[in-house]
Amino acid sequence: MAADRLQVDTIVIGGGIAGMQAALDLADQGYRVALVEKNPSVGGKMIGLSKVFPTLDCCSCITTPKMAAVAYHDNIDLLTYSEVQSVSRNEQGFVVQVLKKPRYVIDDACTGCRSCELVCPLDLPDDANEFGRTAHRVIYVPFTTAVPQKALIDIDQCVFCGKCLQACPSDAIDFSQLPAFLEIQARSIILATGYQVTRYDAKKQYGAGKLRNVIDGLMMERLLAPTGPYGRVLRPSDGKQPASIAYVQCAGSRDETLGVPYCSRVCCMYAIKQAMLLSGMLPLADITIYYMDIRTFGKGYEQFYRSAQAMGITFVKGKVARITEDADQNPTVRVELIDDHSQVVERKHDLVVLSVGMLPGGDPQALYGVPTSEDGFVRIPNYNVAPATTTQEGVFATGTAIGPMDIVDSIVTASAAAAEVSAYLQSHYAAGSLTDAERSLIHA
């Protein structure tokens, strides 16, 4: 199949908060940018979060304007539901082959009205956005604030009843769509491939994912979000409103047994934030945070921690050894109370949240030839001088692709990456490595 072609100054891989920020910073300077996102919508993990720490601003309110901006910016080509297949070098930089997966819905025709979704007869677990706690239909718009606001079909689950065809007011359904290939000529690449969290079923001492009322921090974010699966905080085993909630810190970081010796930097703060939000939503609930150390290093973070203590959230110094459950599926935490003569106690809660850590979102070596550090994140050889420059000329990295960090730092490093790329592009264009004709083509 012949590939369509696109020529840009920079291709940004990953449409989370860091990728979007870097793309916008470059596009605002007049550079042409292609933004490639593997999911059907941009927004990354941040769009699924409830609020940010320490300001408790609404995540959606910060993220959605950027999502809309990358979609409608004149200098950005947004490619969602698309994945990089191969990367090679040539004299003009890089040739990147991108696979655009079929939505079975014509992008230009779909208005996102959801008429198709409402008549579709079959519900499927929404694993991608809601950890399977609620459903989407076989044809669906990924979530309320998705950008682009376009439907897609899970073709493997479709019964081809034709109801969506009848309901669509703009004849946008197209079952004949095939994967399409796009060839992008780019002078530089920014890796903003993000992170994944330590699997909450990784530790058998914590139930290995078999205890329904032991969840992880991202799952709790969805329960806290107004757009979440239940519209309120309920425990997953039976829909009970929890009266006692515990957080287990360092449940996926600083743990040699999981191969994650480093601190993930965000877990203390997101646990404190969630505890504060829970305290507001469930004023009668007991909330306990079991911790080894509390690390509140950022601006305003220590005050945030002290506010949580003042709100009545209980902080217990001690490493949780084991979590089991009773006959009613109440999780029971076995913990050594370090500040209480190291006595070992068992405490029953309605819901336990594992503060899981951050792992690299992907391996940049295979596609981009970019080596990683011992922790698996992109190696930045001279971080203090050039915090986004990798060992490969023309390839930059930002956000949690380079290491665990919070949203503020992701945005800061994204802007740093854009500045470094801008300088890199200027040096190349000033050196005359492109002809005037080529440059005018890029900026046409």
Place this chain on the structure above:
Amino acid sequence: MNVTSKEQARKRTQMLVELRKQHDAQVKQAQERLKEQQTIRKTLQRAMQGAPRSVPQLAAITNLAAYEVLWHIAAMKKYGVVEEAGMDTGGEYYLYELSKEAKG
């Protein structure tokens, strides 16, 4: 329906028949899943007709696991079939009832 729209409808039907043939195995699996889901939904709707119910109550009536009931209730709530109807007397569980639209 004029001649053109009749012709379009005929072509559309033919296309769907062809697609079902092409994807035969997966269509059969999806149809099984749909059938099972519709049966469960009808049972849950019947259970909510008399009075609002909590998830454990619905689980007891339908012999489904409570976590499965919760999934169906969350899905039905999302698509406007079910609404919350306050809490039980113990203040632990929300009650659910059919929406006005679902009651017809």
